[in-house]
Amino acid sequence: MKKNVTRIDANPSLHLINGEPVVIYARISTTSKEQITSIQHQISRLTQKIYDNPATKLADIYIDFVSGKTGSYRPEWERMHTDACFGKFKKVFTKSVSRFGRDTVEGLQMIQSLRANNVEVIFDNEELHSFSPDFDLLYTVAVAQAQFENEDRSDNIRKGIMMQSDNPESKLYNRKCYGYEHDANGELVIVESEAEVIRMIFTMYIEGASVITISNKLSELGISSPTGKEKWSNRTIDTILQNEKYTGEVLLFKTVTGDYPNTKASRLTANMKLCTDHHAPIISKEVFNEAQLRRHKKVLKRINSKRDRSLE
Numbered sequence: 346m347k348k349n350v351t352r353i354d355a356n357p358s359l360h361l362i363n364g365e366p367v368v369i370y371a372r373i374s375t376t377s378k379e380q381i382t383s384i385q386h387q388i389s390r391l392t393q394k395i396y397d398n399p400a401t402k403l404a405d406i407y408i409d410f411v412s413g414k415t416g417s418y419r420p421e422w423e424r425m426h427t428d429a430c431f432g433k434f435k436k437v438f439t440k441s442v443s444r445f446g447r448d449t450v451e452g453l454q455m456i457q458s459l460r461a462n463n464v465e466v467i468f469d470n471e472e473l474h475s476f477s478p479d480f481d482l483l484y485t486v487a488v489a490q491a492q493f494e495n496e497d498r499s500d501n502i503r504k505g506i507m508m509q510s511d512n513p514e515s516k517l518y519n520r521k522c523y524g525y526e527h528d529a530n531g532e533l534v535i536v537e538s539e540a541e542v543i544r545m546i547f548t549m550y551i552e553g554a555s556v557i558t559i560s561n562k563l564s565e566l567g568i569s570s571p572t573g574k575e576k577w578s579n580r581t582i583d584t585i586l587q588n589e590k591y592t593g594e595v596l597l598f599k600t601v602t603g604d605y606p607n608t609k610a611s612r613l614t615a616n617m618k619l620c621t622d623h624h625a626p627i628i629s630k631e632v633f634n635e636a637q638l639r640r641h642k643k644v645l646k647r648i649n650s651k652r653d654r655s656l657e
Contacts, residue, residue, distance in 0.1 A: 364398070364399060364400045364401045364402040365400065365401055365402070365434075365435045365436070366401075366402055366403075366404035366433065366434040366435060367395055367401045367402070367403060367404060367434055367435060367436040367437070367438060368403070368404050368405045368406065368407060368425065368428075368433075368434045368436070368437055368438070369388060369391045369392065369395075369403070369405075369406045369407070369437070369438050369439070370407045370408075370421070370422070370425055370437050370438075370439045370444075370445065371384050371387050371388055371391075371406070371407070371408050371409075371439065371440065371444060372408070372409040372410075372411065372419070372422075372444050372445075373408075373409075373410055374410075374411065375410075384408065387440045387444070388406060388408075390440075390469070391438045391439075391440070391469060394438070394469070395438065401436070404433060404434045405425075405428065405433070405434065407421035407422070407424060407425045408421055409421045409422055422455070425437070426455065426458060426459075429458075429459050429462045429464045430462055432462065434464065435463070435464060435465065436464065436465045436466075436467060437459065437464060437465070437466045437467065438467050438469065439466065439467070439468055439469065440468075440469050440470055441468055441469065441470040441471060442468055442470075442471060442473070442484060442487045442488050443488075445466070445468065446488070449484070449485050449488045449489070452484065452488060453481065453484065453485075456475050456480075456484070459475070460475060460476070468484075468487070471483075471487045473487065519531055519532060519533055521533060522588060522590055523539055523542075523543070523571040523585065524536060524539045524540050524542075524543045524591060524627050525539075525590070525624070532624065533623070533624040533625075534624070534625070535625050535627060540627045542563070542568055543585060543591055543627050543628065544627065544628060546559055546563075546582060546585055546586065547586065547591075547628050547632050547633070547636055548632075549562065550586055550636055550639065551632065551635050551636055551639065556579045556582045556583055556586075557579060559577075559582055560576065560577040560578070560579060560582055563577045564576055564577065586636050586637075586640065587637070587640070589633065590624075591626065591627045591628050591633065592626050592627075592628060592629065592630045592633045593621070593622055593623060593624055593625060593626035594619060594620065594621050594622075594623060594630075595619070595620045595623045595624075596619050596620075597619075597620075
């Protein structure tokens with residue numbers, strides 16, 4: 346699925362400056378306040394450098410709001426390449442190697458294609474220029490260093506989170522979900538109107554209703570989803586049915602994120618930490634376990650059905 350992209354046009358006044366046309370490429374992985382501020386600083390710095398050079402004029406700015414995972418679609422990256430093929434600019438300014446390509450291969454492929462169209466890429470942080478004779482080697486080293494620093498930073502963050510998880514008073518255990526809100530002290534307390542919906546979902550499921558049936562029933566009753574939508578998604582209901590937080594327990598590290606840059610989450614049991622009697626329960630553990638048993642039976646039934654069909 347294509348990501349939403351916000352395009353920031355270059356300052357119109359800069360087009361009045363005589364000089365060769367140059368562009369800026371920037372990327373951030375999320376639209377958090379911190380990253381939006383970061384990209385504003387990136388563009389401001391690069392724009393000023395271009396403005397200060399009377400031999401250049403800013404022709405366009407390309408911004409992608411996508412993660413660094415290999416394979417994720419970057420529409421502005423593609424638009425920049427197309428514009429380069431039509432000779433719309435002569436240089437690309439970017440903050441760093443990590444903001445340009447997600448890996449060495451992808452970055453070098455784009456750089457080589459831009460070179461073929463007589464377009465140079467300038468990396469501000471590393472002070473690298475793609476027309477330099479030894480650029481390919483220096484770029485490869487810079488990308489490797491950036492990946493190492495990202496991995497090291499991620500490892501430090503993971504260690505910090507693990508240390509926080511040893512403290513049952515940590516905010517890690519107080520993340521709210523549908524059915525709960527924070528009191529004045531940041532503790533989880535029940536939202537009774539939402540808790541009634543949670544109980545109904547579990548009761549209907551245990552009594553044999555499918556997730557689709559439950560979704561239709563909630564819509565029929567005019568009960569909005571946790572995000573305020575009229576229709577409840579099957580995934581939302583299934584997530585509720587798997588959330589042990591409704592029993593008053595908190596289970597951390599149910600999933601693990603892969604190492605950079607392949608950050609796809611997968612379910613794991615290693616390093617999980619359980620905090621019991623953490624907050625007031627909405628349903629009993631017996632009800633929760635009965636729902637899990639039914640879910641597991643349905644999964645096993647689907648697996649056996651697929652196996653039987655493959656043997657036919």
